[in-house]
Amino acid sequence: MAEPVPEYGRVEVCAEGVQRVVADNPGIMTYHGTNTYLVEAEGGTIVIDPGPDLPAHVDAIMAATGGRIGAILVSHGHGDHVGAANALREASDAPIHASPLPPVGSAVNADVSLENGGRIGDLIAVATPGHTRDHFCFMRPSDGIFFSGDHIMTWSSSIVSPTQGNMADYMQSLRETIARDDQVLLPAHGPVMQGPKTYCAALLDLRIRRENAILEALASGPKDLVGLVQRIYPHQTHEKSIWAAGQNLMAHMEKLLSDGRVVTDEDDAWRLVE
Template identity: 35%
Template sequence: MLPPDNFDPEIGLAETLEPGLRRIVAPNPSPMTYRGTNTYLLGETDVAVIDPGPDSPAHLEAILAAIQPGQRISHIIVTHTHLDHSPLARPLAARTGAEVWAFGEATAGRSAVMQGLAEAGLMGGGEGVDHGFRPDHTLADGDVLKGDGWALEVLHTPGHIGNHVSLAWGDACLTADHVMGWATSLVSPPDGDLTDFMSSCEKLGARQWRVFYPGHGAPVSEPNARLDWLVAHRRAREVSILDALAAGPATAEDLARAIYTETPAALLGAATRNVLAHLVDLTGRGRVAPEGALQAEAHFTLNS
């Protein structure tokens, strides 16, 4: 269901995806960000900059250079507070006078279960989070942001992180890191919550979409099919975890090594965090239990 690895945009160049929407890819490629973060420019007069990206002076100048005569940046919208999406918001605001819109700061939208885990110090998590981020305006599910010639409906889609939003633009949706164009989304507790992630997939899947514009990778041309695949992928991973636990107690890392046999070593840590997210979800549903405290290094067993 994932496309072939042929997404190769020119970094720093504003590319028109359809009338009214352009994309600039930031210069931050990595195993977690693919070619780089997709920054979107929406609008012909009032321009919304969606996910300004990492703290990169070169990317800041690329965004400003893409603003044409007669245009102005009217909104800066951050879909979530990971370091590859939000840090450039404040420098861009300082250069343009535009205000910053987001669901909230780093822990906004975090589920009660994950908040409890974080407060108990059971898991470190928080990798790559922009803890200093503060928006000028907070967004809520169902809000509509408008500029000259465009409107965006805010859809709260926690899972990848609690403050994650997707943005509906008619029958297109800017899905940020909930649905990506090159891989499945990382869900890493306590910021990532698999229970929320699956609910957000269901929420998006309740509508018929024409296209998804993701935070990394190429546009998704069969968006509802991709959502179905993401859910099926997660359910299959759950079965693999339960099957592996049938052989005896294991940690998240043990399970990741047994299940992700073709995953590069550089991504094994992310795979372990994904497995941990499943284990937390399965614990909440009574399918498994940790031996002792619920934490990243715990051994988990099947419940009878």
């Protein structure tokens, strides 16, 4: 899905009691920028993903909420999501809720540890490891809104990098998301999506097809990372896209190794287990 470039710092309503302000950090990994969501709540606005470390973005969040913030929720430790967390806490005095796991990227000192199924106002934290091991989504059961962070983005599939993320976890988190029947998906990058079930199923299917394509490529003989990227992602030309493709591929290989489907040989190539 695509949407026009937003006016950075401008607040827009995207669901009942939910506003979005997009940070001015567009890029090949971030689309038009990080979506920060402002969710109305009794004890003060809940901010989901304060965004990158940009003073203008913090100012926009403070202006939109009048500084009355009840909680700052962090989906995961990537800098484009948590960079502004400390500055926003300083400005608003609101506590930061984040995964208790060591952060995968930027340092953030959580005041409250997120836990799977834990409640924050009307929202419930949902552990969704995969994109990163520390990833949480947030759902609002009253109307089926799912704040999906980078677990599911609507403009592109998500990157899964080994060490920070895990392909088997990602596929399992996708299965759980599909089973839950969310009505509206609000991602950290990309536009709002209604009825996301079919899309989520397609993302899982994409991973299954990639895995099958890898196994098929290895059927004709062992291959290293370069050989596999060329074979599986022949149309990627942008340097950063090729890097992302390589990361996803490494994550697939890590899963296939632990599934016992492939082994590595002395030339750092993978081959099928007979």
